[in-house]
Amino acid sequence: MKLLEDRILRDGKIYEGDVLKVDSFVNHKIDVGFISELGREFYRLYKDCGVNKILTIEASGIGIACLVAMHFDVPVVFAKKSKSSNVSPDVYTSKVESYTHGKTYDIIVSKEHLDSNDRVLIIDDFLAKGNALRALKEVVDQAGACAVGAGIIIEKAYQSGGDKLRKELGLRIESLAKIASMSVEGGIEFC
């Protein structure tokens, strides 16, 4: 999506250690009008899939998911990150290995808010190794719900997490910007 690629080139900041910061419009300051335009694109892509719920993960996924959900007119459920390993029988749960933070955490979703009647669109800001997306898909599976697909703002395609999940899980993943390569010196090349 050219609108997004241009914005990433203009406002994204690349740091050593394979870090792309889009804090000025996605992750810390949120340009709600712009993100809503991305939501319109996700709606165009998934409008015929019977989506009745959007699932994301706290914290930075929440705002994006809400702005996307307005186009679909469906509720958002966000998975909570949990430090405790006590798993309540009232929740679905899965583990995420965080590349950014170098640790593993649990995510939980209350069974009240997801069930086998749901057709779920998973929304997240970044897809790199795909660990968060894999965990969210597991939660959907535990609920017996159908994951119609995922909508990602920025996919680091060179890390192959997305293609692995497309193949392994047969999951439809639509990423609005796919990065082919990225470095502090060379900048960003999109796919």
Added chain:
Amino acid sequence: MKLLEDRILRDGKIYEGDVLKVDSFVNHKIDVGFISELGREFYRLYKDCGVNKILTIEASGIGIACLVAMHFDVPVVFAKKSKSSNVSPDVYTSKVESYTHGKTYDIIVSKEHLDSNDRVLIIDDFLAKGNALRALKEVVDQAGACAVGAGIIIEKAYQSGGDKLRKELGLRIESLAKIASMSVEGGIEFC
């Protein structure tokens, strides 16, 4: 706001320990159309105040703030919760004593995203003792920005945190539902 009071009475759950859960439309599952209606009300209340930025705190404030911000057509900045006590010179920071979690944490906002030209509306889901709101106001003050007011979904008025902040800080606080009393046996009385 009657629409909200009715919804709280219908879907809110009261637990021992002064806990009101509104997980089914505000805090875990988010009814985006409904929250957007609350956003319309905040817009009506603050539309003449020159608001150019909305400030909230992760995680559950983010979705609400984004849905409110769409009415104002301004960006959202969310304060991040930080466990480290290393304060970077690039951030504003303040401390929040959490009643719910029984501990103190730091909140941080990058200096890039808030400055003395900003007229800030602070948005949050709950106001009880007022500690999060006080910390967000401190961050606004550190930036030399103007806090035009706060928009709260549910104020536990019987805890007096809101009135204390109104008096002490001279801050305009508009709460869409103000709870006068609450108990498992007696239910909820609004102000």
